Amino acid sequence: MGRLKENRQRINDELRDPEKRKWFSPTMYAVHETIVPAILKRARGNVIDVGCGDMPFKDVIVQVADRYDTIDVERRVPEVKFTGDIHDMKVLPDASYDTAICLEVIEHVPDPFRALRELARVVKPGGYLILSAPHLSRLHEQPHDYYRYTKYGLERAITDAGFDVESIAPSGGLFAFLGHQVSTVLLGAVWHIPVVSRLSFFLNSWLCVRPCVRLDDLLDKEKLFAMGYTVVARKRAPARETAPALAGESPA
Numbered sequence: 001m002g003r004l005k006e007n008r009q010r011i012n013d014e015l016r017d018p019e020k021r022k023w024f025s026p027t028m029y030a031v032h033e034t035i036v037p038a039i040l041k042r043a044r045g046n047v048i049d050v051g052c053g054d055m056p057f058k059d060v061i062v063q064v065a066d067r068y069d070t071i072d073v074e075r076r077v078p079e080v081k082f083t084g085d086i087h088d089m090k091v092l093p094d095a096s097y098d099t100a101i102c103l104e105v106i107e108h109v110p111d112p113f114r115a116l117r118e119l120a121r122v123v124k125p126g127g128y129l130i131l132s133a134p135h136l137s138r139l140h141e142q143p144h145d146y147y148r149y150t151k152y153g154l155e156r157a158i159t160d161a162g163f164d165v166e167s168i169a170p171s172g173g174l175f176a177f178l179g180h181q182v183s184t185v186l187l188g189a190v191w192h193i194p195v196v197s198r199l200s201f202f203l204n205s206w207l208c209v210r211p212c213v214r215l216d217d218l219l220d221k222e223k224l225f226a227m228g229y230t231v232v233a234r235k236r237a238p239a240r241e242t243a244p245a246l247a248g249e250s251p252a
Contacts, residue, residue, distance in 0.1 A: 004188035023205040025183035026212035030172030034230040045098025051105030086115045095124045102131045116161035125237040134228040163233035172227030173216030
C-alpha cells in the first residue's frame with residue numbers, strides 16, 4: 001500500500017496537464033469530459049477554486065478567468081493562495097467572486113449545507129457555481145469521507161443555498177468505477193519504473209479507459225449508475241423590496 005500511495009502522488013505531480021491526466025483512468029476521463037466544458041462555458045471574471053487540492057484544472061480555468069484564486073484547508077502545493085475551512089471562509093469577502101469552482105469537495109465536509117451557503121456568500125449575484133460530487137465511489141481520504149449525492153439531492157441542496165441550477169451532467173458509470181480500481185492498482189504498482197510506467201499508461205488508456213467509457217455509454221443510457229455529477233448553477237439576485245404605498249395612494 002505504501003508503494004501505491006507514493007506512486008499515486010507521483011502520478012498527480014507528473015500528470016499536471018488535464019488532457020494527459022484524464023487518461024489515468026475511466027473515472028478521470030469521465031469527470032474531465034463534464035468538468036472542462038462547464039468551466040470553459042461558464043467560468044469568468046474573478047474565479048475562486050474552493051478545495052483546490054493540487055489544482056488539477058488550473059490550466060483550463062486560467063484560459064477564461066481574469067483572476068484565479070485558490071483556497072484549501074492545507075497547502076498541498078505552494079501556489080495555494082488562501083488556507084481556510086469551506087464551512088467558514090472568513091478570509092474571502094462577501095460577493096467577491098464571479099465564479100466559484102468546487103470539485104470533488106463536498107463529500108469530504110461534515111456540513112455540506114453550510115459549505116454551500118458559504119459558496120453562495122462569496123459569489124456575486126448573477127455569478128456562477130461549478131461543482132462536482134460523487135454518486136458512486138469507494139471510500140477515500142478517510143476518515144473525512146462523509147457523503148454521496150444523487151442528482152436530486154444536489155439540486156435541492158444547491159437551490160436551497162441560493163442558486164438556480166442550470167445543468168446537472170452525469171459522469172461515468174459502473175464500468176468506469178470498476179476500471180478506475182484496475183487503473184489505480186496497475187499504474188500505482190509500476191509508476192516508479194520509467195519505461196514500464198509509460199508503456200503501462202499507454203496500454204491502460206486503450207485496454208481499460210476507452211472500453212469502460214464506451215460500455216457505460218452503451219449499457220447505461222439513463223445513467224442510473226453515474227459515478228458523479230457536475231452542476232452549473234447561477235446565484236439568484238436578492239429579491240427587490242417594494243416601497244409601501246402611501247395612505248390614499250392606489251397601487252400602480
